[in-house]
Amino acid sequence: RELIVGRAGVRVAAPIEEITRAARAVSEDALRRREAAIVEDLRQRAAGAHGGVVGLEATLNVLAEQRVGVLLVADEFHAPGARCPACGHIGPEMRQCPVCGTTNAEVDDIVELAIERAVAQGAEVEFCRGTELERVGSIAAIERY
Numbered sequence: 001r002e003l004i005v006g007r008a009g010v011r012v013a014a015p016i017e018e019i020t021r022a023a024r025a026v027s028e029d030a031l032r033r034r035e036a037a038i039v040e041d042l043r044q045r046a047a048g049a050h051g052g053v054v055g056l057e058a059t060l061n062v063l064a065e066q067r068v069g070v071l072l073v074a075d076e077f078h079a080p081g082a083r084c085p086a087c088g089h090i091g092p093e094m095r096q097c098p099v100c101g102t103t104n105a106e107v108d109d110i111v112e113l114a115i116e117r118a119v120a121q122g123a124e125v126e127f128c129r130g131t132e133l134e135r136v137g138s139i140a141a142i143e144r145y
Contacts, residue, residue: 005030032130039132042072042140051145055137056081056092060110062141063117064089069144071118071125073111077138081110090114111139 006029008022045052053062056079062068082104083090084097090113094104107113118125123144133140 035128035130042142051143054140056139059139059141060091066121067143068118068123068141070142071123072133072140073127074133074138075127075129078109078111081107083107
């Protein structure tokens with residue numbers, strides 16, 4: 001039952017293309033509703049400072065602390081950043097690592113590294129196609145505790 005997300009009104013004898021279009025519309029609507037619910041949950045958590053952060057720097061900070069339960073990333077969001085060659089710490093723009101003091105190496109896409117870290121830590125990664133997440137910084141995290 002939890003897999004049923006909507007209904008499509010098509011004739012039984014409808015061509016496969018019509019059935020496919022109707023099913024795709026139901027699926028895309030369900031995806032938009034799911035993304036909107038996740039972003040709304042994030043907004044409420046972040047507004048109350050209870051388990052949610054928005055923006056690149058704040059998200060990378062909770063990722064460094066291994067507290068990310070769900071990493072939310074807007075589709076096509078990329079940002080330059082830096083990675084420490086000694087300890088691996090990543091950040092938006094830092095010349096020197098705040099953890100060990102080593103000079104950092106620039107990276108073209110810090111978001112890709114953040115996604116890799118989140119997956120390695122067992123966090124879920126949600127890619128959001130809508131503009132709702134973009135309004136709050138294009139990247140965010142719901143903390144696991």
